[in-house]
Amino acid sequence: MQNIIVRQMTLNDAQEVCKICSEDLGYPCDLHLVTKKIKNIDFTRENVFTALIDECTVGFIHVEKYDLLYSETMANILGLAVKSEYQNKGIGKRLIQAAEAWATENNINTMRLNSGISRTNAHNFYRHLGYGTEKKQLRLLKKINE
Numbered sequence: 533m534q535n536i537i538v539r540q541m542t543l544n545d546a547q548e549v550c551k552i553c554s555e556d557l558g559y560p561c562d563l564h565l566v567t568k569k570i571k572n573i574d575f576t577r578e579n580v581f582t583a584l585i586d587e588c589t590v591g592f593i594h595v596e597k598y599d600l601l602y603s604e605t606m607a608n609i610l611g612l613a614v615k616s617e618y619q620n621k622g623i624g625k626r627l628i629q630a631a632e633a634w635a636t637e638n639n640i641n642t643m644r645l646n647s648g649i650s651r652t653n654a655h656n657f658y659r660h661l662g663y664g665t666e667k668k669q670l671r672l673l674k675k676i677n678e
Contacts, residue, residue: 534585536623538630541580541592543570548589549582552613581630583614583623590618593627595634598644607635609645628661646671 541549546567553561573580578596582589591614598608609631614623632643645663647654 536621536626537584538581538626539584541570541573541582543567545582545589545592546570549592552589552592552615553611556616557611557613578610579631579634581627581634583627585618585623590615591623591627593631595631597638597640604642605640606642606644607631607638607640609643612645624657625661 547563549570550561550563550566553559553566570580578594580592580594583591591612593612594610596608596610598606600606609628612624612627612631614627635641635643643663645658647658
């Protein structure tokens with residue numbers, strides 16, 4: 533396996549991150565929106581790390597501080613994806629470790645994430661890294677301005 537480098541995301545990662553979101557996560561992606569979002573990362577409350585092999589972006593993780601009135605601050609993983617041809621090679625684990633290190637640096641002791649019910653391989657991956665199911669829930673959305 534080639535050397536995996538994990539570093540903070542830059543604008544140069546935008547195109548590959550958009551491709552990963554579309555092809556590997558199955559979410560439609562707009563390059564201009566991803567570029568704008570990267571430019572606007574608020575490092576006081578969030579961070580995004582990319583994994584590179586041979587200077588090519590092969591995965592990313594987005595983590596944020598998650599505050600509720602009734603619990604200690606947690607770190608919430610908003611997104612984790614690795615190109616399909618690079619999965620099962622330790623890249624996802626390295627990205628999780630980067631997010632956990634960021635949480636520790638920010639005095640956060642609990643990690644949190646949501647994962648789609650159909651993503652059973654991802655669930656097994658998270659469990660293997662020590663993540664457990666806290667509860668099952670329904671996510672509801674409503675467009676309020678169109």
